[in-house]
Amino acid sequence: MRKVTGQAQYIDDLCFPGMLYGATVRNPARRGKIRGIVFEPGVPWDEFTIVTAKDIPGKNYVALILNDQPFLAGEITEHGEEAVVLLAHPDRYLVEEARRRVRIDVEPLPCIDSLDDSLAKKEIIWGDDNIFKSYLMNKGDVDRGFAAADLIVEGEYETGAQEQLYIENNGMIAVANPTDGVTVWGSMQCPYYVHKALIPLFGLPPEKIRIIQMETGGGFGGKEEYPSMIAGHAAVLAWKSGRPVKLIYDRAEDMTATTKRHPSRTRHRTGVTRDGKLVAMEIDFDIDGGAYATLSAVVLSRGTIHAAGPYSCPHVRIRSRVAATTYPPHGAFRGFGAPQSIFALERQMNKVAAALNLPPEEFRRRNFLHEGQTTATGQIIREKVDLDDLLFRALEQSHYYHHRETFDRANSTSTLKRGIGFATFMHGAGFTGSGEVTLSSVVTVEATAEGKVRILAASTEIGQGTNTIFSQIAADALRIDYSLIELAQPDTATVPNSGPTVASRTVMVVGKLVEAACIGLKQMLVSSGLLEQPYTSQEFAAAAAEYVHTLGPLRASGEYKPPPNVFWNDETYQGDAYGAYAWAVYVAMVTVDPVTYEVRVDDFVAMQEIGKVIHPVMAMGQIEGGVAQAIGFALYERVAWKNGRMANGQMTNYIMPTSADLPPIRVYFAENPYAHGPSGAKGIGELPMDGVAPAILNAIEHATGVAFNQIPLVPELVMEALAS
C-alpha cells in the first residue's frame, strides 16, 4: 500500500539532524602498494571527517567466510575499486568535490586478468595457488562409465559477469559512539550478516551493534554481502565524527564497485550409449572470484551441485574451482552459481542429442531423474517428480512441434530466422547440505496489546513478497483474518536471527518456522483457557488481548529442525544436498535478424513444479521477473571490462530489458505439495534465473544452425559467427 502512494521509506528518504554525507575514495589504479595519500589544496579539509585504515577501531576485515577482505585497504590494494579513504561533510556537494581531490599514489604490482592466467598461476595473487576453493564430486566410476560409452561428446561454455541492477542503489545511515554503540539503518537483505561484520570492526559486544533494515528497493543477491562493507564505512565515519553519517552510492559507484555474478567456464565430456542413455559425465566448472573470497566458495558449491542437472547418470565426476583475479570481487546473484553451470549443461545436452541423432526432448526423456533414483551427489529422490509431464505440458503450451516444423520449412527461404528451444532443470531450495542446521534459524511470534499477532523475523522484504507470504502463512496457521497479522521491522535489537534472505529459503524454511511458531502460540492461548476451538477472528483477538493484559507477554518461537533422514557429508560432497528441489522446463521462441544480428525473444513458456503455490500472483511475479532478468543475462547485459574495472557502469550502456524488449512470459505451475514446507511450498525465487539462457541459445541454434556457447550473446558475437 505505502509503495503505491510514495510513503514507503527507503534509506535515502531518511534525514537525521546534524547528519553528515559520506563518500568513498577508491584505488584509482589496480593491484599495488599504496605509497601515499595526498589531500590536494583548494578544499577546506579541516571541516572534513577523514577515515583511513588506521582509524578503524577494531579489526580491519569484513567478517564473512574467510575474513580476507579489508574494510579499507592499508598498505596493499588488490583491485581498482577498493575503498582506501572515507570522507564526510555536512555539504553533500562539497563531499563529492572533495572526493576528486584525494590523490592516492599506488606502486603497481602484477595483476591477473583472466581465469586462465589465474589457474595457470601466472602470478600468485591470493594464498598459495590463487584458488579460493575447489570441490571434487564423484559418483560411481567415471572411467568405467566412459569405457562403456558408444559415443563421447565434448563441449565448452562460458558465461559473463552480470550486474544485479536493483533500481534502488545501496545506502546506509549510521550513528555510532562509545556509550551507545553502533546503530545502522539501510538497504539490505541480511541484517545479521551486517551485524556479524560490525562486531569485530568495532570490537564491541553483539548487543552494542544494532542493524535495522529499511524498505529495500531490490536485492537479487547484490545486497547480501556488500552492505556489510557500506555499513562499516558509514559507521566508522560516524564513530570518528560523532555525528550521524549517510552514505548513499550513486548508480555508477553501485555498478562498478559492488559485486556481480561470477563469470564462468564449463567443460563437459559426456559418454552415452547408442540408445541414448547417459553413462558418464565429466564436468569441469571454473568461476572467476575476483580479488577477495566473499561468498565465492558457496556460490561454487551450488554451481557444482547443479552442474549435472535433473538427470540420472551412474558415473559422474565434477571438478570445480573458484580462482582469484584482479577484479572487484564477484558475489551473490540470484541463482548463485547454478545459472552458470546449468547454462553449460543444457547446451551440452542439446549437443549430445544432436550427436545421437535424437530430438533434444527425446534424449532428455531417456535420462530424466525419477523417484528412487540418485542425483550427482547420491541424493535419493524421495519426492514424486514428473519431469516427463512438465516437459509434455511445456512443449504443448508453446506449440513446440508446430513451430519447430513451420520454422524448419520457412527458414531456408525467409530473411528472418526463427527458432524454438527449451531447457530442463532443477533448483535446490535452502542452504546446501548441513547449512540450515548450522544456521539453526529462529522465528518468534507475539500477541500485541490489541490482540493482533506480530511476526518477528530477520527475513527481509526486498520486493519478493516476504511480508505478504508470512502474513498469509500465519493467518492460515492461526485460522484468523489476514488483517490481524503484522510484521516487525527487521531490527537485530528486536527480531531473532532467522538467517539470511537468500537461497530461495524464505518461504520454505523460514515460512515453516512462522507456521510452527503460530501453532505454538495458538496452543498456549487455548491451554490458558481463554480461547476455545473453533473460534472466530474476533474471538481470537479478544482472547489474545486478554492474555496480554492479565497474564503478560504471549510469545512462541519456531526453531529449525532438519527433515528426518537427511544426511550430508561435507568432505565427499555426497548426500542430501537440499531438502527439496523445484523442477522446471522453459521454452523460448526467438527471431534472429541476419542483417542487424539482433535476437528477439518472441514467446516464453515457463513451466515449473514448486510444491504448493501459496500466493499465485506473487509466485507468477517472481517467475516473470526472474525470466526477464535471465533474458538480460542471455542477450543484453554485458559488463565491459577495461583495466580491471567495469567501463560501462551506467544504465545508458549496460542494457537491461525494458518493457518493450520482452516477450509474453507465460507462467504455469504444476503442484506437488512438499511435506516439510509451509502448506507444502518449496523455494521459488532463484529457479527462473537458471533455465532461460540455455533455452534461448538452444532456440538460436535451431534458427541459425550455429551453436553459440557464450553469453551474453550480444549482436557482435552473432555477427562474427554468421558473417564467417
Add this chain to the structure above:
Amino acid sequence: MSRLLDVLREDLRLTGVKEGCGEGECGACSVLIDGELVNSCLVPLLQVEGASITTIEGVAIDGKLHAVQQAFLDCGGAQCGICTPGMILAAMALLDQNPHPSLEQIKEGLAGNLCRCTGYMRIFEAVVHAGRE
C-alpha cells in the same frame, strides 16, 4: 542550478520521487509537469517556473487511491516498490492520452521506466485493468 529532483526530495520532502540513475535512463524520478511525463533528474529548477508538477504524493486524493494505484496493488504491479511511483505516473500519463491502449502501446508507453523485479507483466495487466475503470 539545482535539479528539480533534489528540490522535490530535499526541500519539499516529497521523497516518493526516487533517484535511480541520475541520467534519465530509469524513470524512477518521473513526475508530471503540466501533465507530461518527465525525468526530474534531468530538469533544472529554472525550467519549471509557473508549471504544475504532480508527484506520487499528489495522486491519491484524501486517502482514496487513484484507479492506477489500486490496479497496481490488485495485480501485483509493485514488488520492491522503488520504480513504482514513477511507473504509476507513467501509466497515468499513458492512460490520459489513450484510455484503452493496446499491449504494444503500453509496452511503448512504459519503456522509459525500468523495473527489475516484475518482468513488467503484472504492470501491463495493472494498466489494462486501470484503463477499464
